[in-house]
Each structure stands twice: as C-alpha cells, then as structure tokens.
Amino acid sequence: MAVEYPAFLVSDLLGSVLRFPLWWYGEGFLRVTGWMRTKLAYRWKSYAFVIWMQNILVPMYGQYDWSGRLVSFIMRLVVLVARAIAFIAEAVWYAFLTAAYAMLPVIAALLFIFNLAASF
Amino acid sequence: MSDALEQAYPSKDGLLVWRAPVDAVAFELRKAKTATHAAFHLVLALLMLAFFGASVFFFVQQAEAGTSLFNLAFFFSGNVAVIWLSLSALIGCFLGFRLYAYTDTVTPLPGWGKTRAQREQEQADPNRIRDVAPYYSDAAWECLRFAYDLAVKTGKDELRPVHLFASALSGPAGGIFMTRLGMDFDRVKEGLAALVREGRPLEANAQPALSEEARIVLLHAYDLAREADRRSVGAIELFLAAFEADQAIQDLIDAAGYPPAHVRHVATWVRMQEQLREEQAKFRALAALKPSTAMNRSMTARQTPLLDRFSEDLTLLARNGYVAPLVGREREMEELLRAIESGRRSVALVGETGVGKSALVEGLARRMVEEDVPPELFDRRLVSVNVAQLIAAGDPVLAPQRLLSLLNEVAASGNIILVMHGIESLVGAGSNGGLDLAETLSSELEKGYFLVIATLTPQAWTGLLERRSLGSKLVRVDIAEPESEEAISIIMGRSGYIEYQNKVYFSYGAIEKAVSLAGRYLREVRLPESALNVLKEAAVLARGQRGERALVTDEDVARVIHDKTNVPVEAVTSSESDKLLNLESALHGRVIGQDEAVTAVAQAMRRARAEIREGRRPIANFLFLGPTGVGKTELSKALAAEYFGSEKMMVRLDMSEYQNQDAVSRIIGKPGDDRGGLLTEAVRKNPFTIVLLDELEKAHPDILTLFLQVMDDGRLTDGVGRTIDFTNVVLIATSNAGTQYIQDEVKKGSSIDHIKTGLLEQELKGIFRPEFLNRFDAVIVFKPLDLDAVTQIAHLLLGSVAKRMEEKGIAFRAEDEAVEELARAGFDPLFGARPLRRVIQERVENQLADLILRNAVHRKDTIVLKAGGQLEVEPYHA
Numbered sequence: 001m002a003v004e005y006p007a008f009l010v011s012d013l014l015g016s017v018l019r020f021p022l023w024w025y026g027e028g029f030l031r032v033t034g035w036m037r038t039k040l041a042y043r044w045k046s047y048a049f050v051i052w053m054q055n056i057l058v059p060m061y062g063q064y065d066w067s068g069r070l071v072s073f074i075m076r077l078v079v080l081v082a083r084a085i086a087f088i089a090e091a092v093w094y095a096f097l098t099a100a101y102a103m104l105p106v107i108a109a110l111l112f113i114f115n116l117a118a119s120f
Numbered sequence: 121m122s123d124a125l126e127q128a129y130p131s132k133d134g135l136l137v138w139r140a141p142v143d144a145v146a147f148e149l150r151k152a153k154t155a156t157h158a159a160f161h162l163v164l165a166l167l168m169l170a171f172f173g174a175s176v177f178f179f180v181q182q183a184e185a186g187t188s189l190f191n192l193a194f195f196f197s198g199n200v201a202v203i204w205l206s207l208s209a210l211i212g213c214f215l216g217f218r219l220y221a222y223t224d225t226v227t228p229l230p231g232w233g234k235t236r237a238q239r240e241q242e243q244a245d246p247n248r249i250r251d252v253a254p255y256y257s258d259a260a261w262e263c264l265r266f267a268y269d270l271a272v273k274t275g276k277d278e279l280r281p282v283h284l285f286a287s288a289l290s291g292p293a294g295g296i297f298m299t300r301l302g303m304d305f306d307r308v309k310e311g312l313a314a315l316v317r318e319g320r321p322l323e324a325n326a327q328p329a330l331s332e333e334a335r336i337v338l339l340h341a342y343d344l345a346r347e348a349d350r351r352s353v354g355a356i357e358l359f360l361a362a363f364e365a366d367q368a369i370q371d372l373i374d375a376a377g378y379p380p381a382h383v384r385h386v387a388t389w390v391r392m393q394e395q396l397r398e399e400q401a402k403f404r405a406l407a408a409l410k411p412s413t414a415m416n417r418s419m420t421a422r423q424t425p426l427l428d429r430f431s432e433d434l435t436l437l438a439r440n441g442y443v444a445p446l447v448g449r450e451r452e453m454e455e456l457l458r459a460i461e462s463g464r465r466s467v468a469l470v471g472e473t474g475v476g477k478s479a480l481v482e483g484l485a486r487r488m489v490e491e492d493v494p495p496e497l498f499d500r501r502l503v504s505v506n507v508a509q510l511i512a513a514g515d516p517v518l519a520p521q522r523l524l525s526l527l528n529e530v531a532a533s534g535n536i537i538l539v540m541h542g543i544e545s546l547v548g549a550g551s552n553g554g555l556d557l558a559e560t561l562s563s564e565l566e567k568g569y570f571l572v573i574a575t576l577t578p579q580a581w582t583g584l585l586e587r588r589s590l591g592s593k594l595v596r597v598d599i600a601e602p603e604s605e606e607a608i609s610i611i612m613g614r615s616g617y618i619e620y621q622n623k624v625y626f627s628y629g630a631i632e633k634a635v636s637l638a639g640r641y642l643r644e645v646r647l648p649e650s651a652l653n654v655l656k657e658a659a660v661l662a663r664g665q666r667g668e669r670a671l672v673t674d675e676d677v678a679r680v681i682h683d684k685t686n687v688p689v690e691a692v693t694s695s696e697s698d699k700l701l702n703l704e705s706a707l708h709g710r711v712i713g714q715d716e717a718v719t720a721v722a723q724a725m726r727r728a729r730a731e732i733r734e735g736r737r738p739i740a741n742f743l744f745l746g747p748t749g750v751g752k753t754e755l756s757k758a759l760a761a762e763y764f765g766s767e768k769m770m771v772r773l774d775m776s777e778y779q780n781q782d783a784v785s786r787i788i789g790k791p792g793d794d795r796g797g798l799l800t801e802a803v804r805k806n807p808f809t810i811v812l813l814d815e816l817e818k819a820h821p822d823i824l825t826l827f828l829q830v831m832d833d834g835r836l837t838d839g840v841g842r843t844i845d846f847t848n849v850v851l852i853a854t855s856n857a858g859t860q861y862i863q864d865e866v867k868k869g870s871s872i873d874h875i876k877t878g879l880l881e882q883e884l885k886g887i888f889r890p891e892f893l894n895r896f897d898a899v900i901v902f903k904p905l906d907l908d909a910v911t912q913i914a915h916l917l918l919g920s921v922a923k924r925m926e927e928k929g930i931a932f933r934a935e936d937e938a939v940e941e942l943a944r945a946g947f948d949p950l951f952g953a954r955p956l957r958r959v960i961q962e963r964v965e966n967q968l969a970d971l972i973l974r975n976a977v978h979r980k981d982t983i984v985l986k987a988g989g990q991l992e993v994e995p996y997h998a
Contacts, residue, residue, distance in 0.1 A: 004149050012153070012222075013160065020217050028217060046409050048417045051499060055418040062422035062532045108209035111195060111202055118198030 024105060032101050036094040043090060047083040052076060129339035133230055133346065134248030136339040142279065142330045144272070147265045157222055161215065168211040175204035226352045227254040229345060239349070252342040257352040260341070263287050264358070271328035276319045278331040281362040285369050286312055288359035293390075297359060300386045301378055302627030302673050311372040337361045348391045360387045386628045389612045396445060396613065406490045407439045416499045416535040424529040424536070426522070427503065430510045434485035434539065435501040446483025447613030448606055449476065452599055453483060456573070459595040461494040466565055466572040468543070468591075470581045471599030474649030476610070477575040480599060481539050484573070496571070497537065504539040507546060511557065520560045527561075530570045543574035544584040562590040579841055607635045607647040614652060622659035629674035630658060637681045637689055640735070641807060643845055654680050686769075687808035687848050688729065700726050703762065710758035711751045712912045716872070717744060717900040721759055724850065724897070738846050741831045741895060743816070744854045745879060746862060746902025749952025752854040756812045759850070770810040771802040771849075775819035784822050789839030800838035808848045816853040817887050824892055827851070831895040853896075858883035866904050876901050905952045911943040913953045917960050918942075918985070925968070929979035932968075937987035967991045 059072040128135035140146065178201030183189060195202050231239045256264070267287035271279040288294050289305070289312075298305060322328060330338075341357040350357070363369055363383055370380045414433065415421050437443050446453070452469075459467045469477045485502045487493050510526070511519050530536045540546075546557035565572065574594060576585065585591035602610060608631055615626050631651075638650035645653065658676040678690040688696070699706070703722035711718060724740035727733045744752040760770040778787065789797035796804065803809065813819070813827070830836050834847035861883045865875045879901065880893060893899065905913070918939065922932040934942075942963065946956030964985060971977045971991060980996035 004145060005152055008149065008153060009156070012156070016218060016222065017214075019221070020214055023217050023221055024213065028220065031220070042405070051418045055420060058418065058420050060419045062420065062534065104209060105213045108206040108213070111206035112210065114196050115198050115200075115203045115206070118196065119200065119203070120198075 021105070025102070029102065033098060036098065040087075040091060040094065043087060047087055049080070049083070049087075052080055052083075056080075128249065129336065129343075130246070131250075131339075131343050131346070133244045133342075134246060134250045136250055136252050136342055138253060138330075138335050138338045139251040140253035142264065142268060143327050144268070147268060150261065150265075157218075161218060161223075164211055164215040164218065168208050168215060171204045171208035171211065175201045175208060177201075178204065225254075226257055228351050229255055229342075229349075229353070231346060231349050232351045252339055252353065255342060255345070255353050257354050259291070259293065259355045260353050260358055263291055263293075263355040264338075266291070267334075268328065270316060272322075274316055275322045276316075276328055277322045277326065278319055279328045279334050280319060280331045281333050281337045281365040282312070282315045282318075282369055284334060284337055284358055285362035285366065286316055288355050288362065291355050293355035293359060296390055297356070297386060299625060299671065300389060300628050301382060302629045302671060303373075303376070303378055307376040308372055311375070312369075315368055315372065333365055334362075337365045340364065348395065350391070350394075356387060356390055360384070382628055382632065385608065385612075385632075388609070389615075389628065392447075392609070392612055393616060396616065399445065403445075403486065403490060404441075407441075409491075410435065410439045410489045412436070412439065414501065414533075416501070418499060421535045422529070422533040424533050426526050427505070427529045427533075427536070430513065430526065431503045431505045433501055433503050434482060435488050435503075438482065438485040438489045443482045443485055444479075444614055444617055445486060446479060447610045448602070449480055449483065449599075449610075452480055452597060453487075455597045456480065456484065457494055457497075459597065460496050460571065465595050466574070466593060468574045468576060468581065468585070468594035468596050469599050470576060470578055470596055472577055472601060472646045474645035474647065475599050475601045476648060477599050478541065479610075481573060481575065500535045500537050502537050502539060502573075504541065507540055507542055511545065519557055523557055523560055524564070527564050527570065534569075536570065538570060538572045540572055540574045542576060542580075543572075543590075544576050544580035546590075547584045547588070558585070558588060558590045562588070562593055565590070565593045601646045602648060604635050604639055604647070607639070607651060608632060610648045611635065611651055611655065614648075615655070618652075618656055618659055622656075622663050623668040624659045624663050624670050624672050626655065626659070626672045627674065630655065630672045630677050633674035633677040634658070637677065641681055641685045641687055641689075641845070641848070643843065644804075654684075685807050685848075696729075699763070700729055706762045707755065707758045710761075710916070711755045712916065713905065713909045714751050714755065714902050717742075717751075717755055717902060720898045720900055721755065721850075725759075725763055728848075735834075735847055737834045738811075738831065738849050738851045741851045741897050742853070743893070743896045743899045744852060744902055745858060745884075745899060746856075747859045747904050747952055748856055749948075749954030750902040750905055751953070752902055753812070753814065756810055756852050756854075760810050764808070764810060769806070770812055771799060771806075772812040772814065773799060774814045775816050775823070776814075778819050778823050781820055781822055783820055784826065785839060787823060787826065788836060791839050791841075794840060796838050796840060796842070800836060800842075800844045803836075803846060803849060804838075804842070804844050807845055810850045810852060811846075813851070813853040816855045817857040824888070827853075828892055828895060855887075857887045862901065863904055872901055872903065905947075907943060907947050910947045910953055910956060911940055914939050914943040914946065914956055914960070917957065918964070921960070921964060921968070925983070928972070930977055931980075931982040932985075933982065934964075934985035935987055938985040938989065941987060941989065963989050964991075 056076050057069075057073065059069045060075060061068075061072075063069070063072060128137050130136075178199075179189065182199075182201060188194065230242070230244070234242075263284065264287070267283040268279055270283045270287055276283075289298070297303075337358065338361075340361040341353050344357040344360055345353040348357075360383075363373075363380075370383075373383060374380060409417075411417055414424060414428070414436075434443065456467055456469070459465050469480060471477050481502070481504070484493075484497075488497055488500065488502055491498060505526070510522060513522065530538065543558075543561075546561055548556050548558075561572070564570075572594070581591070581596070585594070611631050611634070615631065619625055634651040634654045635647060638654050639647050642650040642654070644650075654677055655672070657680045658672050661680060662670045662672040662676045675690055681687065681689050700722075703725060704718050707718045707722065720742065721740070724733075724742075728739040733739065744755070746752055756770060757767050761767045764770070773787070777783070785797070787797045787799045789795065789800060795801070799811070803811065816824075826836065830846045831851060834845065836844050836846060838844055858879045861878065862875055865878065870878075876899065880899060884893060918932075918934050925932040942959055943956065945963070946953070946959035948955045967989075968983065968991065971983065971993065977983060977993050978996070982994040982996070984992045984994060986992055
C-alpha cells in the first residue's frame with residue numbers, strides 16, 4: 001500500500017492527462033460516431049426507405065385502378081423525398097455535432113493560449 | 121507466465137487465468153482508487169462550474185461596460201472572460217473523458233450485445249490466455265473482498281470456495297437467491313459457520329492465500345457468466361460456481377431441504393429474469409417501428425371492418441406489450457416457420473389443451489413485431505379470428521358468405537396472416553345442403569392468397585380434419601406436452617407477470633410443486649397451463665392470507681391442489697399423522713375383528729400419504745372375501761368416514777347390476793357422449809376416493825378386464841377418449857365367492873392362511889382369472905363372525921341407537937344380559953351380523969318408538985334395556 005498508492009496516483013491522475021487527447025480522438029471519437037450511426041440506422045429503419053422503394057409501384061390502400069396507382073406513385077415519391085430530406089438534415093446535424101466534438105478541445109486550448117499570451 | 125499457463129482453465133474464450141492479486145493491499149487499493157476517482161471527478165466538476173461562472177460574470181460585466189461581444193477580435197484580445205470560458209470547456213472535455221474511461225472499468229464479456237448467430241460464429245483462439253479479473257463486476261469484487269475478510273476474521277490461511285459461497289449468500293444476490301429458493305438462512309447458518317471455520321489456521325503476520333479450489337471457482341464463474349450471455353461476471357455466478365465446487369456445501373444445503381438440482385434451477389431462473397428484462401428493452405425499441413394501426417409500413421393495406429369485428433390483432437397487442445415472450449419451444453417455432461417459408465403453406469398446430477399452442481402463436485406475433493421472421497411474414501400482421509363468433513353472428517346459412525367477405529378483405533389488404541383457434545368448429549358449420557365452412561376455407565386456401573395458422577387438439581385433427589381436403593392443405597406441427605423440466609423453465613419465464621399482477625413472489629418450490637402436482641392430478645388441462653393456473657390461484661391465496669409481497673410456497677400450491685382435487689398433498693400435519701398412525705383403532709371402532717383386513721388397509725393409507733408407494737398404480741387394490749355380513753362393506757365405509765372425511769366419499773358399484781356386456785359403456789361411457797361413464801366421471805371429478813366394487817364375482821368378464829388395466833396402470837380411458845387417473849383411489853372389491861368353503865373350513869378349525877390358499881388355488885379358479893387375482897395387493901379373507909363378535913357388534917349398534925336418542929335429550933343404555941340376548945337372537949352363521957340389525961330394529965327400536973309416541977318418556981329421562989327385552993324408563997331427578 002505504501003508504494004502502490006502513490007504509484008497509482010501518478011499513473012492515474014497524470015497518466016490520464018497524457019491519455020486524454022489519445023482517447024478523445026481515438027476511442028472517444030469512435031464512441032461518438034458509433035452512437036450517431038446507431039441513431040441514423042434506427043431512423044433509416046423507421047423511415048422504411050427500403051420497404052417504400054420496393055413498393056413504389058404498388059398502389060397504396062389497395063387502390064388498384066389506374067388513378068389510384070398514379071396518385072399512389074406520386075404520393076410515395078413525395079413522401080420518400082420528404083423523408084430523405086428529413087434524414088439528410090438529421091445526418092447533417094450529426095455531422096455538425098461530430099465536428100464540434102472534434103474541434104471543441106482544440107478551439108478551447110487555442111483560445112486559452114492566445115488569450116493568456118495576449119493578456120501579458 | 122509459465123505458472124499461469126499451467127493453471128489455466130480451458131474455455132471457449134481461450135485459456136482462463138486469474139492474475140489480479142487477492143490480498144488486503146489489493147482490496148485497499150481498489151477501494152482507495154474508487155474513492156480517489158470520485159473525489160477527483162468532483163473537484164473537476166466544481167472547477168468547471170466555477171470557471172464557467174467566472175466567465176459569465178466577466179462577460180456580463182464587459183457587456184454592461186459597452187464592449188461588443190460579437191466580433192472576432194474580442195475573442196483573441198487577451199480577454200479574461202474568454203480565458204475562463206475556454207478553461208471551463210477544456211476541463212469539461214477532460215471530465216467527460218474521465219467519466220467514460222475511468223468510472224466503468226468492467227470489460228464487457230466477449231459475447232455481450234451480440235446476436236445468437238454472431239455468438240455462434242465467433243471462434244476464439246483456444247490458446248489465447250485471458251485474464252478474467254477485468255470482467256468481474258463491482259458486485260462480484262465486493263463479494264470477493266467480503267470472502268477475503270471472512271477468511272481473515274476466522275483466521276484461516278486459505279480463502280476457500282466456502283468463503284466465497286458464504287460471502288455471496290450474505291450479499292444482495294444471495295438474498296434474491298434465498299427468497300427464490302424459499303430458504304431460511306437460519307437453517308444453514310450453523311452448518312455454514314462450521315464449514316467456514318474448517319481449514320488450517322493463519323500463521324502470525326500472514327495473510328490468507330487464494331486456494332486452488334477458490335481460484336478455479338473464480339474462473340468457472342467467468343464460464344457461467346459467458347454461458348448465460350451476461351455483460352460481466354456477477355455475484356450470482358460466483359455463488360453458483362462456489363456451490364458447484366464444494367461437495368460439503370451441497371450436502372449442507374441438501375440436508376436443509378434444498379436439493380442441488382433446485383439450487384441450479386433457481387440460478388437459471390434468476391438469470392433468466394435478468395435476461396428477459398434486457399430483451400424486453402430491446403423489444404420495445406423495435407416495437408416502436410411497427411405501425412400502431414392496422415396499416416402496414418408500406419401502406420398497401422386496406423381497411424378491414426368485417427375482419428376487425430371478428431378478430432384480435434395479435435401483432436398490435438404484442439407491439440403494445442400485452443403479449444408475454446415465448447420461453448423454449450425452439451423446435452416447434454422452427455418447424456412452423458419452415459412450413460411457411462417452404463412455399464407459403466398454412467399450418468395446423470396440433471396439441472392437447474394447455475400445452476401452449478396459443479403461446480407459440482403469441483411468440484410468433486412478437487417475432488413479427490421485431491421483424492425477426494422469414495420474408496413471407498415481413499411487414500404483416502397476425503390476426504386471430506374468433507371462429508365461433510363468425511359462425512354465430514347471424515343466419516347460419518349465411519356463414520359461408522361472411523367467411524368469404526372476410527377473406528376478401530384479407531385478400532385486398534394483403535398483409536394479414538390469419539390465426540384460427542379451434543378451426544375444427546368450421547367443420548359442419550353453415551352446411552344447409554351446401555358446402556360447410558371447412559370446405560369453403562379449403563377451396564379459398566387452394567388459391568394461395570393468404571395464410572392460416574390453425575390450432576386444434578389431436579382428437580379434433582384425427583376426428584374432423586385429417587381426412588378432409590382442409591386437413592390436406594395444412595402442414596401439421598405437433599406441440600407435445602412439455603416434460604416437467606421444460607414446463608418449469610416455461611413457467612419461470614412467465615412467473616414475473618403473475619408476480620407483478622398479484623404483488624407476491626414465487627419460491628422455486630412453489631413452481632416445482634405446481635408442475636409435479638398439476639402434471640399428476642389435473643389432467644383435464646395439460647402442462648404448462650394447468651400449473652400456471654394453480655400458481656395464479658396460489659398467488660391469490662398467499663396474498664389474501666399474508667398480504668402483499670408474500671412469498672408463495674409449495675404449501676400454498678399444495679393447498680390449492682388439495683382444494684381442487686381433495687387429494688391430501690400438503691406436508692402431513694401432526695394431527696393427520698396421529699390419525700394415520702392410529703387408523704387401526706379408529707377403524708376398529710366400526711369393524712369388529714378382521715384384524716388382518718384392518719391392518720392391511722391402514723398400512724396402505726400410510727404408504728400412500730408418506731409418498732413411498734409406486735405412483736403408477738392405485739393406492740391399494742384389495743379383494744375382500746368372506747360370507748355376507750362380516751364387515752367387508754363396513755370396513756370400506758369406515759375408511760371413507762375416518763380418512764376421506766365422509767362415508768359418502770366412495771364410489772360404490774354393485775356389480776350385480778353389471779352382468780352383461782353393455783354394462784361396460786355404463787361404467788366408462790359411450791363414444792361421443794360427453795357425460796362419460798358412471799365410474800370414470802366420478803373418479804375424474806374426485807380422484808382421491810374409494811372405489812368399492814360389491815359382489816365382484818357377478819360382474820361380466822369384460823368389466824373385470826377393464827379393472828385389470830386400472831389395477832395395473834392406474835388409469836382408464838373413458839368412452840370420450842379422456843384418460844382418467846386412478847392412482848389416488850383405493851380399489852376395494854368384495855366377493856361372497858367361496859363362502860361355503862370358508863364356513864366349512866372354519867368349522868374344521870383350519871387356519872386363515874390355509875383357507876386363503878385353498879380359495880386362491882381351487883375355489884376362485886373358475887370365477888376369476890389367475891392374472892386378475894394376481895393384480896390385487898392383498899386378498900383378504902374375512903372370518904365368519906362368532907357369537908362373541910356379534911355381541912360386540914350388538915354393543916356398537918346399540919351405541920348408535922343411544923346416540924340417536926341423545927339427540928332427543930333422552931339417555932339410553934342396555935344391560936349386558938340384554939345385549940347378549942339380542943346377539944344370540946341376531947346371530948346366524950350364514951348371514952353374519954346382518955340379522956342382528958333386524959332384531960335390534962324389532963325388539964328395541966320399535967319399543968322406543970312406542971314409548972316416544974305414547975309420551976311415556978321425557979327429556980332427561982333414561983331408558984334401560986333389561987334382560988328379557990323389556991324397556992324401563994328411569995325418570996329424571998334433579
């Protein structure tokens with residue numbers, strides 16, 4: 001105990017400062033992007049793109065007459081486009097969050113250094 | 121390293137080793153680390169907040185001073201507010217990193233979070249060395265630490281499995297375990313303490329070392345956790361591994377009344393519940409993707425108003441969480457899906473009532489919600505049609521029309537799989553000269569635009585569907601009644617719901633008892649439903665008696681079964697055991713002499729109650745032989761009254777009424793007649809009873825053949841095809857055959873054994889077949905009564921006269937000479953004690969009636985029967 005605890009303190013507290021940037025851009029980055037990928041995959045499923053693409057020519061609500069088919073086709077197209085826009089918007093938002101995650105420590109560190117230097 | 125290799129424990133994840141030190145320093149360090157981390161994180165959080173607060177303060181100050189905050193120059197001009205803000209952000213990032221990377225230090229087990237297919241595919245290098253310590257959860261570490269402390273406190277030089285076991289038992293996991301097992305800690309406390317104190321004492325200034333057995337336990341626990349697809353190794357795995365490792369622990373727990381198999385089952389149960397909880401969370405996420413209406417996701421479906429009226433949407437119910445997950449039944453589910461996948465074929469699930477046909481269909485509904493199904497079922501809904509309602513909903517002649525309209529909706533919607541419970545009721549329905557509904561459905565199935573999953577019983581399948589065109593269009597999938605092990609695991613999976621509903625907890629004993637007793641006594645509905653029903657009732661009973669959060673034990677279950685079947689299945693109470701041990705004297709209160717018969721009957725009852733008899737035959741099969749009036753029927757009645765509660769708890773068949781062959785159908789019922797037979801119905805309704813077959817020699821030989829099976833197998837199939845359980849009846853047959861022989865031999869002074877041999881070898885040969893006589897557990901010869909016995913009987917009969925008079929407030933007694941007179945008058949070597957009853961009626965009861973009618977006797981008076989048959993009234997003197 002007499003030896004182990006100080007050794008732990010040094011390795012744990014100081015080591016973690018050194019490990020921080022490695023983790024942030026390594027495992028941490030993978031975690032964040034993985035989480036977003038899961039979110040997007042779930043959204044992809046919930047928007048049912050594949051099902052709607054497969055059924056693009058199948059009339060909605062069992063309306064098999066030609067007008068039904070036409071309306072269905074247009075409707076499906078509109079819905080698909082709308083969902084694609086929503087999906088892309090969400091993806092862009094996640095991309096922004098990922099960029100923010102990547103840049104936050106760098107910007108914070110730069111601002112700190114610049115301002116500290118400028119204040120002297 | 122070579123050391124570690126030698127001690128490695130082979131597993132599917134490679135060679136397992138334990139490398140973490142197990143000593144006081146290691147535990148102290150672990151504790152110190154946790155505390156340091158917490159303190160450090162708190163400091164970081166406070167710093168972050170303080171710096172952020174400071175930056176806000178300076179920003180506000182500068183904004184008030186008129187500085188513009190919205191230009192780039194402001195952020196690079198050495199501004200103090202920006203310094204604090206950036207520092208706060210940096211600390212925030214660092215804190216986030218620390219919380220993620222340092223708080224949860226448990227490495228998830230390799231199989232965690234993977235699907236079954238992924239887990240099956242993975243193949244680890246068998247020579248890879250894997251240290252299991254990082255996979256240990258905090259709870260498991262805590263358990264290990266406590267075990268170490270225990271070894272220190274008891275001054276032992278080794279930490280052994282028993283320390284781990286005791287430690288796990290005293291932790292939260294052990295608490296759950298003991299509750300589930302219904303175990304009282306006090307019952308094992310002493311023994312466990314003695315086991316813990318075994319072993320070599322610790323030398324001065326030394327520390328306990330991890331024993332080789334305990335090290336294996338630590339590695340085995342990893343394997344157990346891995347088998348159950350846990351996230352990390354928990355205390356429950358340590359508990360189980362320690363239990364398995366030490367025979368002495370197993371013996372201790374076994375001696376306290378909990379067999380090792382029970383302990384293992386409980387471990388499976390506890391882990392199964394955790395697994396179900398995890399799966400439920402996954403299910404909810406997937407269920408949110410399934411539409412909440414009848415519309416499918418591709419929106420090709422149509423409104424189905426007629427179908428909706430006669431049906432229930434199972435996928436929708438499952439989606440909204442009203443359907444329990446399926447446990448087991450993998451083979452049947454695979455068969456069902458394979459039939460559908462192999463060319464869109466409809467399926468008939470064939471099984472007895474209660475085996476879980478509906479549960480399988482509901483399991484399919486859940487898989488459809490998760491979309492874990494073949495493409496044929498993807499984005500479809502499973503709709504259960506109420507067949508009876510469809511037929512009954514209007515003019516029966518129009519039923520085919522309704523069915524067709526409903527199928528039209530199914531066709532137009534295109535996303536519906538139909539479920540039809542009891543599809544056999546379509547046969548013969550709506551057929552007024554035309555096709556019946558089964559034919560209509562069959563011809564529509566032929567077109568192949570929809571799928572049906574039907575459920576029915578094997579009898580309905582063979583009787584009504586198999587040879588029809590509808591039968592040929594359905595793929596038969598058999599759902600067998602689960603074995604008791606499987607039934608227990610199914611019920612474990614369902615128990616959570618009943619517990620939640622009734623706010624009680626089940627012990628393992630309750631489940632085990634419900635399965636074994638329901639499987640034995642409640643055969644109308646099969647396992648697992650029969651056991652589930654019993655558990656539901658036991659839950660209500662336990663809550664009613666002991667309030668919410670009560671533990672439902674095996675005794676509650678036994679009570680429910682007793683109430684339902686009248687079979688005493690609870691643990692024997694002291695009063696009952698007294699009654700059983702003194703059954704002979706109780707029976708002798710009504711039957712004079714005949715010691716052999718009385719003893720045989722009493723012993724059979726004791727064997728049955730102590731459950732040491734073979735459970736596949738009736739409690740006992742007796743043949744009582746002897747002249748009329750010697751107590752054969754009386755002994756049966758006495759047993760019914762003393763042990764079964766009432767003289768009426770007896771099925772009595774006078775075999776003289778069953779002399780021709782047609783009588784068989786009166787006993788077991790006719791095919792197609794649901795009323796069943798006289799005997800089979802009586803035993804079905806009341807399985808714990810006496811079956812008395814009077815004057816057996818008069819029965820038709822076919823009836824004797826019927827009883828051959830009862831005596832041998834303890835069951836009889838009635839005319840409707842139900843199997844009736846006879847394993848809880850006492851079968852008593854009486855016969856006067858060979859009476860003359862008995863009387864002659866008794867006159868000659870032959871011994872009873874000699875008479876019995878003579879009867880069996882000669883006299884009865886022409887009357888009963890030898891194999892029939894062999895089936896009886898005992899053939900008992902009732903001796904003809906002598907005058908002495910008849911006198912005692914006269915005492916008994918006059919005693920019952922006295923009892924009846926006492927109800928009128930009048931005392932009655934008889935002088936000994938008077939009784940002897942009566943006995944002499946009533947004694948007949950041919951008819952035993954039977955004439956005695958008539959004599960008492962004529963000489964005593966008639967006179968008593970006269971006295972009462974003449975008002976010659978009043979309340980509190982005493983009537984005395986004097987020698988010569990005179991009645992004398994002794995008036996009451998206060």
